[in-house]
Amino acid sequence: MRDGVRPEAAVQSGVPPGQFIVAVVAVLLVVACVLLHYEVLRKLSLLLNRLQQLHRMRVLVLILGLLMTHVVEVWIYAFGYWVLDGHALFGHLEGRIHHQWLDHIYFSFVTFTTIGYGDIVPVGPIRFIAAMEALNGWVLLGWSASFTFLEMQRFWREPKT
Numbered sequence: 001m002r003d004g005v006r007p008e009a010a011v012q013s014g015v016p017p018g019q020f021i022v023a024v025v026a027v028l029l030v031v032a033c034v035l036l037h038y039e040v041l042r043k044l045s046l047l048l049n050r051l052q053q054l055h056r057m058r059v060l061v062l063i064l065g066l067l068m069t070h071v072v073e074v075w076i077y078a079f080g081y082w083v084l085d086g087h088a089l090f091g092h093l094e095g096r097i098h099h100q101w102l103d104h105i106y107f108s109f110v111t112f113t114t115i116g117y118g119d120i121v122p123v124g125p126i127r128f129i130a131a132m133e134a135l136n137g138w139v140l141l142g143w144s145a146s147f148t149f150l151e152m153q154r155f156w157r158e159p160k161t
Contacts, residue, residue, distance in 0.1 A: 010022035018089030022125040026132040029080050033073040037140050040069045041147055048151060054154060062151055066144045070112070073140060078108035079134045084126055091124020 008046045044065045049154045051058045081104040084090040096119045097103045107120045 011088075016089075016125075018087075019128070022084065022090055022128050023083065024029045025080055026129045029077055030130065030132055030136050032076055033136055033140060035077070036073060036095060037069060038144060040065065041143070044147075058151075058155060060120060062145075064150065070144070072142065073137075074108045074112045075105060077112060077129070078104040080129055081107060081126065084129070089125070091126035093120050093126070095120040095132070096122050108133065113141070114138055 038152075044062060048058050048062060051061065078101070081093060082101060085099060085104065088094045093103070093107055097107070103120065107122075107130075109115075110117050110120075111130050114134050114137060115129070116134070
């Protein structure tokens with residue numbers, strides 16, 4: 001039993017345990033990335049306010065901060081794939097993959113950014129995580145774009161020195 005929910009209860013309701021566990025993992029990955037993103041944006045906002053006079057530095061901090069955040073979010077999903085990949089209940093990644101850590105990061109990057117080259121594809125219940133990652137990546141990238149727009153609007157209104 002994990003988090004107060006028994007996989008046996010999922011089987012009795014007609015949901016195979018592998019699918020149930022993958023769905024729970026997918027939700028946990030989404031929650032982790034959304035909370036991380038929120039906290040980073042909050043910290044970036046405070047930091048950018050302190051860099052009032054250093055206009056170019058503010059832009060650099062903003063963009064590098066957002067890029068690093070997205071890389072960490074991709075790695076969070078890559079960890080999920082790495083843990084579940086190949087387990088009989090959860091499915092696997094197949095295609096041009098050697099099942100090394102970098103393969104999982106690569107697959108996560110192309111899924112998070114919704115590029116989806118198709119050289120590596122999820123098979124089985126693990127597909128649900130890929131679908132959730134694509135949706136989550138799309139939302140988080142949009143959130144970053146919105147945050148960047150608001151910060152740049154403030155930047156352009158301020159007098160330049």
